[in-house]
Amino acid sequence: MSKPASSISNAYQGYRQPHRGDSDEILVRAGRGSPCGEYLRRYWQPVALAREVEDVPRLIRVLGEELVLFRDGSGRYGLVHKQCPHRRASMEFGVCEDDGIRCCYHGWLFDVDGSILEIPGQPQANAELVMRQTSLGAYPVREFRGLVFAYLGPIEEMPEFPVYDTLEIEGQTLVPYRADYRCNWLQVLDAILDPIHTSFLHSRMSRAQFSEGMAEIGELLFYEREMSFLGSNVRRVGDHVWVRVNELVLPNYTQAGAAFSADGTRPIYYGRTAFSRWVVPLDDENTTAFAWAIFGDRADPEEYNTPEGPELIEQGERLDRSYEERQRFPGDAEAVEGMGRIADQKMEHLVPSDKAIIQYRKRLRKLCRDLEQGIEPSHVTGSWPNPIPTYGGDTVLRVPRQAGGDNALLTEIGERVMQIQFEAESMSGAARDEAVIAALKSLEAKYQS
Numbered sequence: 029m030s031k032p033a034s035s036i037s038n039a040y041q042g043y044r045q046p047h048r049g050d051s052d053e054i055l056v057r058a059g060r061g062s063p064c065g066e067y068l069r070r071y072w073q074p075v076a077l078a079r080e081v082e083d084v085p086r087l088i089r090v091l092g093e094e095l096v097l098f099r100d101g102s103g104r105y106g107l108v109h110k111q112c113p114h115r116r117a118s119m120e121f122g123v124c125e126d127d128g129i130r131c132c133y134h135g136w137l138f139d140v141d142g143s144i145l146e147i148p149g150q151p152q153a154n155a156e157l158v159m160r161q162t163s164l165g166a167y168p169v170r171e172f173r174g175l176v177f178a179y180l181g182p183i184e185e186m187p188e189f190p191v192y193d194t195l196e197i198e199g200q201t202l203v204p205y206r207a208d209y210r211c212n213w214l215q216v217l218d219a220i221l222d223p224i225h226t227s228f229l230h231s232r233m234s235r236a237q238f239s240e241g242m243a244e245i246g247e248l249l250f251y252e253r254e255m256s257f258l259g260s261n262v263r264r265v266g267d268h269v270w271v272r273v274n275e276l277v278l279p280n281y282t283q284a285g286a287a288f289s290a291d292g293t294r295p296i297y298y299g300r301t302a303f304s305r306w307v308v309p310l311d312d313e314n315t316t317a318f319a320w321a322i323f324g325d326r327a328d329p330e331e332y333n334t335p336e337g338p339e340l341i342e343q344g345e346r347l348d349r350s351y352e353e354r355q356r357f358p359g360d361a362e363a364v365e366g367m368g369r370i371a372d373q374k375m376e377h378l379v380p381s382d383k384a385i386i387q388y389r390k391r392l393r394k395l396c397r398d399l400e401q402g403i404e405p406s407h408v409t410g411s412w413p414n415p416i417p418t419y420g421g422d423t424v425l426r427v428p429r430q431a432g433g434d435n436a437l438l439t440e441i442g443e444r445v446m447q448i449q450f451e452a453e454s455m456s457g458a459a460r461d462e463a464v465i466a467a468l469k470s471l472e473a474k475y476q477s
Contacts, residue, residue: 049375054393056212056370058309059092063396065309069181070405071279072189074306074318075169076176077204081105085129087120089310091180095167101126106140107178109165119164142166174204175318188409193456194283194301196415200324205338207317207347207361213280213309214389215364215371216317220274220282220307221384223261224248225363230344234357237344241265241292247438250384251446252391255408258419259384262442264434265292269427271445275420276388277408278395280307283420286328287341290422295472297465298449299422302328303341313369317342326421417453417460419446425472444471 058065068091075090076097085098087110094110096119106129110118117133128139137146142164147155168179168186173195179186195202209216219225224245230236231243246263256277263270270292272285283301290296305319321338323330328341339347343360354362378386395405408416423445430437448467452460 046375049372051212051370052214052373052389052393054396055214055389056373057312058213059312062092063400064392065091066181067392067396067399067405068279068309069179070185070399071181071187071407072170072177072179073280073308074175075107075178075308077206077318078171078174078176079204081176083124085120085122085124087118089314090178091309092311093180096120096122096129097169097176098122098124098129100124100128100140104140105169105171105176106138107167107169108138108142112136113162113164138164138166140166140169173202173320175320185404187407188414190281190407190409190416191414192277192281192283192304192418193415193460194304194322194418194420195320196457197300197324197326200322200327201330201333202320202322203333203338204318204320205342207319207339207342209315209317209361209365210313210369211315211365211367212312212370213307213315214373215367216315216360217276217280217282217307218385218388219360219364220276220284221257221259221388222382223259223272223274224381226261226272229358229360229363237340237357237359238287239291241270241290244270244292246270247435247442248381248383249439249442249446250387252384252387255406255411256419257384257388257391258446260442260446262438263292264429264438265424267426267428268292268295268424269438269441271423271425271442273419273421273446275301275418277416277418278405279392281305282307283418285420285422287344288328288332290424292424294424295426296422296424297468298326298461299424300326301418301420303338305342415456417456419449423468425468425475427472427475441471441475 054063075088081097081099085096088095088097095107096110097107099105108119112119112131114134114136117131121132122129128137128145130137135148139145144159147158170177226242227245230238244263244265246261249260251258256275259274261272275283282305286299286302290299302322303319305317308316308318310316321341323333336346345357345359448464452463455463
């Protein structure tokens, strides 16, 4: 392939081009006191898998803070500051008792809310005075379907815990998992709003990690809504049109279509997500996706419910692989970690397919700045009652090619499929499913007549 004439003057410019640039400092910093860290603390965040919390405390890091997660003898979860308020011993070496956690150094006993229950070896009056005036820092915690969530913000601003509709579909199997990334959270999160990367990273560059149909480059549609961003890739696969929707609910909850059950070759009416995940900063250079892989008739097949199945759904390849395997068959981890521990966003050259990423970052910056000015962010539970309606998923309609080109048709069908879902969002459960499926079948019939 010959070079465009305009590119000749740009040849061999390695010496003159900068090697590194600045990061988007407002967004990449997630520690306590940083604009984005404070914003993320206003939401419930997953911090561990329930199966990771056993009979001894667990030291964790989340949003730049080292904390101790434990479960007491009565089954209650607690999340507390690492250092005991007495002599600063680490609570990771504490003892889990029936009604809280006891410091290993001098035996002070703390409830899950951080209040002091007992100070042994001291005069009663002194102990009662300290118990009134002092506590161990603690955060609210709850377990939900095998994930442990915490709220790390001001207690007076704690929102209702959100439950998303895709987690409530009958007959599904939800498998909790975690995927650790050695890089900043923003570069992991950005991928969900980049639906075109699936056609290349997961299909054309090494091997079809999901399906051959994903290699098709379709028409891209983007939607910015009150509490979410949607990116849709509308593909032509033979006699079918495949509308695949990626979704980000503010601030860091993501969904997408099925990894393995959809390939664009057969009709699917209102397929739902195969994974629901939060992209959580542990600190500025390490991130964990806490998630459920979802198996069932409207998600991915049960045959992929294996030990490695969630990893394949998460990023197309197993996570623990040799360097040679990662070079030959890169997945999401290689793409995002290869940007560096903290990517230099100021060096990017964004293009039209990055529209949703541009919009999300712009909104996130505004929300962070608003919070600095004392304006608390909105919550999805303020707009919808639980379960929250969501849109990540797949729809495949049998629509033969039409003469005169296909691009306009793909866009038209993609927009109508999304509008059908928006029109039914005030419904819930079976009523919503029936309304959407009936409308999709009617749309399909229109293009077949």
